[in-house]
Amino acid sequence: MRLIGDWLCEMMNAELNPENRPPTVAVQALVAEYGVIRVALALAGLIARRRSVPQRYEADLSDRIRRDIGLVPLPESRKYWDL
Secondary structure (H helix, E strand, C coil): CHHHHHHHHHHHHHHHCHHHCCHHHHHHHHHHHHCHHHHHHHHHHHHHCCCCCCCCCHHHCCHHHHHHCCCCCCCCCCCHHHC
16 A cells, blocks of 8 residues: 555656656657757767766865875965965
C-alpha cells in the first residue's frame, strides 16, 4: 500500500510541474517555431563542438587538502602593500 501512495504522489507532482514533460514535446515546439533544418543544424553543431576543459590552478586546492594528499602547502602570496 505504501508503494502505491508514493507512486501517486510522484504522479501528481509530475502533473503539477510542467518542467517534467518529455523531451519530444520540446523538440516538436522547436521544430514548429524554427523548422526542421535549423533544428537539425543546431543539433549537429552541438554534437560537433569540442568541449573546453577548464584550466586548473595550483591555488584551486586549499592547503588543508594539499596536506591531506601529501603535497606541500603553497607559499603565502605577496600582499598588495609589498608590491
